[in-house]
Amino acid sequence: MGPVEQIVPLNWYIVLSTFLFCIGVMGVLFRRNAIIILMCIEIMLNSVNLLLVSFSAYTGNSDGQVFVFFTMVVAAAEVAVGLALMMSIYRNIGSTDIDVLNKLKW
């Protein structure tokens, strides 16, 4: 165990991750701007990453860190696709407000 782990208990990381995740969820739920929603999804992903890394560090098992790399790669791909979609949507309807995007229904 390194010095940081001795000072900061694992619970703090868990609480921080939970806060970050809830912020992300709230952002996705309550913001109307699609770009902000994407950013909020990133916050959720990163909160989970943080949790994985801290568990990995505290238990001395590197599996979690390997997992995080995968998450990052997937997140990068997701952002690339998501932003491209946003661009396309903006060009077509001149807005990124998700309330306007209600054409696809029964």
Next chain:
Amino acid sequence: MSEHLLNDPTLIFLGLLIPLLPLVGFLINGLLSKFLPRGSAGWIGSGVVLASFICVVFIFKSVGPTDMIHIDLFNWIAVSGIDISFGIHIDPLTIIMMLVVTGVGFLIHLYSIGYMHDDEGFNRFFTYLNLFIFFMLLLVMGSNYLVMFIGWEGVGLCSYLLIGFWFKNEAYNDAAQKAFVMNRIGDLGFLLGMFFILFNFGTLEFNIVQKLASGLTPDSTILITITLLLFVGAIGKSAQLPLYTWLPDAMAGPTPVSALIHAATMVTAGVYMIVRSNVLFAMAPATMTIILFIGVTTSVFAAFIGLKQNDIKKILAYSTVSQLGLMFAALGLGAFSSGIFHLVTHAFFKALLFLGAGSVIHALHGEQDVRNMGGLRKLIPITFITMLIASLAIAGFPLLSGFFSKDEILAHAYEANKPVWIILSFSSFLTAFYMFRLIYLTFYNTFRGTEETKSHVHESPWTMTVPLIILCALSIFGGLLGLPEVFSEHHWLDSYLSGVTGGSVPFLHHGEHLSHGMELGLMSLAGFGAILVILYARNRYIKLHQLPPDETALKGFEKLIYHKFYVDELYEKFISQPVFRLSEFTGNWIDKFIIDRVVNGSGWLVDFSGRTLRLLQSGNTGFYVFAMVIGMVVLFIIRLLI
């Protein structure tokens, strides 16, 4: 009984070739019939069966009474402790059956070339015949009950196809369906018997089952259950009481079919199956008694019906049922090799009788009623002489094949059970009578048909007469297979089959062995009885010129047997009609008001719920995200609670 396993590759190759040749013939005739020149299907079909027969003869020469050939082709079913291989097993019993199937089969193929010459379905006919020979060989060559069952069902299929061969006639189709359905009843018994064997012995291999069975207590419930179920299968296939009614109707098929399938080979499959499992049966005396009872009853019952039939093929059909009953009586007495002996000689003379009847029908352009025949002796002499000899053989005229095989069964009956002996002798006298009634009505006196038909009567072509002559020779000399001990050192067939039937000997009850004098006495009694009956028939039909009266003139017992004891009518009233009424009820009520409503209701439910639930798809992305999060939270809470 130590059996010697032969591993010679040549024999194994020949053994595989035997069933494959007819299969190849079937494929060629079936798939390429459009490209084959007209008539060639007959020669291809006959050729492959002849080639098969030659292979069988070769194997017959190299396999002794205690030898056997066992070929495991591949592992067929292997699941959780059940291990069934697709194997071929050749031992003396198999060889006897194969000789009959391919030998008589070849002659009937050859005959069919002439008989079916003008038929538009010529190629189709030989396709079916080859397929039948293949399945029949599979039936007798299989090394376990399941392979036998493939053949068993296969011959049933071919029988169906060939009975309904002239499918434009609705009545013939009905006959084919009747045969198929009645066989299904028996097959269910066979199938259940197989399940019981598999459940109790863990295998279906004949040899292993027999060995395991001989370690059980005789007459135990399980043995009786298995043997009774197998016997139900035999009842269906071999047309015994109460499932015999399909066989007379099966005469709707072309006559060579009646000779091959419904006289010589397929209907004897039940006899073969019981001899094949003889240890099982010998250890269940209760079943043996039932077999004896059914065999004896069928024998005399069918012989009575045969007395008053007027259709030449129907007479022969009831005669077949009666003779099969005699074979089953032999099996019921524990005389397994005698049953096989009679099976072989019966295959010779009954095939000959059917082919002869076919030749008569051919000469008269389809006339089958003996009342419209007569005086054909001079017009078709070869047919007349061969049929006369076959009739003498089946009637038990001394020194012909049927005399020896029938006498052997009667001798066994005399040893074991005097009343059975009396009934069987009576039934064989009835046989002699109705056979000679047929002969005298068909061939003697003057022709009773129209002048025009008479002018067209002609002897059949050589492809038809040669099989008649060969079968006639076999009917005369077939008795040499099993000369009784009075005439020769030992009974050839009995000792040849001893490796197969030997296993059951310790379990059979042995009566006092007949002295040679007694045996001779019984033989001469049967022989003289047959001759007297023939003379009585001669007196009645030649001297007194009696003709079968119209059915309206019949009274009492004669009327009863003319109408076949009204069995068909009883089945119609008490089985078919209730089934039809039940179908009507289920069709009109259960189907319409329960099944239809359930089906329509489920359709309506899906439609309605789809219509309602699609309103959720509002297009509002925020709502979707909200629903997703709520869902996640709900899942999370459930996870926490459980």
